[in-house]
Amino acid sequence: MNDVEKKVIEEIVINTVKKLLAAKDSPDRVVLGISNKHMHLTQEDIETLFGKGHTLTNKKDLKQPGQYAAEETIKVIGPKGNFDRVRILGPARPESQIEISLTDARSIGIKAPICESGQLEGTPGIILEGPCGRVELKQGVMVALRHIHMPLDVAQKLGIKDKDFVCVETSGIRKTIFCNVLARVSDEFDFEMHLDTDEANAAGLKNNDYLKIIPNR
């Protein structure tokens, strides 16, 4: 390789890194976390499924502070099919819920509504099976509304309030603009967008891709 070629490569590297860093630091670029199907459980349901006094074991910290993927998985039994090992996210919550994609919902024969996490009224129930017992959830099966976790300082820079809707634009051959993305603003959050696997695959996205926030339309 001669000196001119070296110079050209050096320039490409500098420009690419600059571009990546600029995107990373720009307040309207948000990093993507793709949610595979997962469960949140009450301490009571954890003990029914895994035994009296059982507490979840942290396998891996998630980006949102205090949240983690647990070592524990459970079997979920639907009307027309099962999921053998659904990951539980910790810590325990006041209500149990399972978040799946519409593709997942169809595969086990359940009609899950698209709603905000925690808004369980009217969602269907399902059967959970752990090594020590079964839980028959009366409600809690949902497809999560696409959303962004946003710390207060970022929200202020972008002029966004809690519960506002925004659009998020991707790039590439499957370029997609996701509208009605719910902004959830709190200083307890790390800046991160959550899509489910259907949404991420529809746009050909990978975990940790950077996406652009634009006004809702």
Next chain:
Amino acid sequence: MNDVEKKVIEEIVINTVKKLLAAKDSPDRVVLGISNKHMHLTQEDIETLFGKGHTLTNKKDLKQPGQYAAEETIKVIGPKGNFDRVRILGPARPESQIEISLTDARSIGIKAPICESGQLEGTPGIILEGPCGRVELKQGVMVALRHIHMPLDVAQKLGIKDKDFVCVETSGIRKTIFCNVLARVSDEFDFEMHLDTDEANAAGLKNNDYLKIIPNR
């Protein structure tokens, strides 16, 4: 129900039907067909899988003229999983190919590129198993590029040429703008947009929904 209530309902029905008909007749509204995973086969592969001299049986006509879902299904064997019954679409084609979603691709452990139907160069192979034999495809596994089949008169009204890209806008809580939608213009086509199950689920769409064509961005 009193006369006023009857009048109100009558008015709602009239307005709704008018709106639906207007959407249906507007050239920028296209009807959606959702593609589940499916195969196209050469006559040679059909005979290897189903027996010498076998021809496909039409189970149901598709919207595109001459195309049909066949009675026949086959087993598709991937590196990390199988699909037991993949629907074959007829008639036979010059090259065999299987169209799956990125969710499907992940579930059987294969890396399938997003590309235009028929452009098989560089796509991975897979094993097919029918009641009479096996076929080892050297290539042909793909995720179809989102596209619209468009008759010439519609394309002319919209100012669109064959191979142009457009955007398509949906509505509802999962409102989405799909960009880089390939327009395939021919008088052999019926006016219809094709999305795969990931894309349709990401936007919360059903078969026969009407979507709006807007300029690409």
